[in-house]
Amino acid sequence: MPDNLPPSGWGPAPFDERDLDAVLAGETADIPAALRPVADALTSLRAAPAPAELRGEANAMAQFRELGQGQAARHAEPAPTLLLPAQAVGRRRQAARHRGPRWVSRPGRRRNGALLATGAAAAIVAAAVFTGTLPDPIAHLARTPANSPSATHGTRNSSSPNVETSTASKEATGSPSATGSARSGQSKAETICRTYYGYYMHPPPQSDLRTEMAVEKQLSALVGNSAPRKMYDFCSQFLPALPPWTALNKPPEPAHAGTGGSGSNSQGGQSGSNQDGGAGSNQNGGSGAQQNR
């Protein structure tokens, strides 16, 4: 044997990466001879299965029957709700009956439910009172205690017109507390109207004339107009028991007739008919109301 032969594996590789890829892909037609044994080994790996390799088929089929068919039946068509078996319905009813006593036998849940119901009812009533959606008699009952301090306040501060004016401006803002402001302003306006027409219907002694004039100023400021008819229209919405405008302005009866009363009454009647009259006629009307007494 000559000693100049290269050792085994010496020299360029007999195959390249493309040949290896071809062997992996099973394309063994044009591969180098050095890869032929490898290709044969891989081909034998893909050979037909031995019977032992198919022995577990029975078990697999049994599992398929158990698991697969049930799933297939569930996925095939949704069971119609109306065709539920009667037994299942009965079972459901039994379960409900079983749950019932457990629910009833807990007194704490009852108490909680009662507390919840009471709280909800109170909240509804409070909201209804606050928004004014209750019927008139109930609303009146509900409003009276809440408004009495402000009514007293309005009467007490009748000499300070700024308070009412600021409330009226709050009404127009439409802020989140606009409803409360509107209600307090409304009650104050009602108080002023009641006071004003109280003076009008039942004339006070002479010493209260200044207070009466202050109330009239407040009312005219609220109305935005000092015309008697305007003030009457404004106050009639708060005082439903107010006599009609014509009855208020009819000539005074002889028993109440004072000095020069008819003249002033006629002025009041003119100012009343001049509903859209100017400032002068309004001022006359206002003074006419004072002179009526």
Add this chain to the structure above:
Amino acid sequence: MGLVAILMAILLRDGALCANTQHVVGEDFAALLAAAQGGSEQAFSVLWRDANPALLRYLRVVAAENAEDVAAETWVQVVRGLPRFTGDEAAWRAWLFTTARRRLLDQARVRKRHPAEPLDEISAAEVPRTAAAEQLAMDNIATESAMALLSRLPEQQAEVIFLRVVAGLDTEVVAEMLGRSPGAVRVAAHRGLKRLAAMLSGAGVTL
């Protein structure tokens, strides 16, 4: 084409049942899968016969001692997920082998936590040898020899070659299964083939 005709065509293809472990079903896979999903045992049988030999061979190389158990668990899981599976035959095989690999990892974890007692006290002569092992050796000596040859490869190289050749998966799919890059998978496969070539030619090449 009706299901029966599809089944007959598949069973009689090349004159043998499952003549090759790769892409036996072919174009009829969609109809077969739909039938199996609908509950057809015959259709599922064809799918099982198509895939189980390759699955077993793969498992015997990567987990020789419990290949049958892992294969059975894999099929249980596949049967459970079969109604929801969508895809072609390549996706089906990828799903099957991915499931098998996960079951394998689960078993390895369980075995790590609860190690089995070694059979030290039993001599090799007393260890029961299953008839299946003998039959396998007798029936398919070439296949067994090739599997024995591949078992001598490093585990990752053997696994890559098996998944590429026996399972018929693309490099990208194998890379996804193994959590490696396609380039790394390709290099591993090439190195394994070179090592196989060296082993078969009798030259001791170290890669």
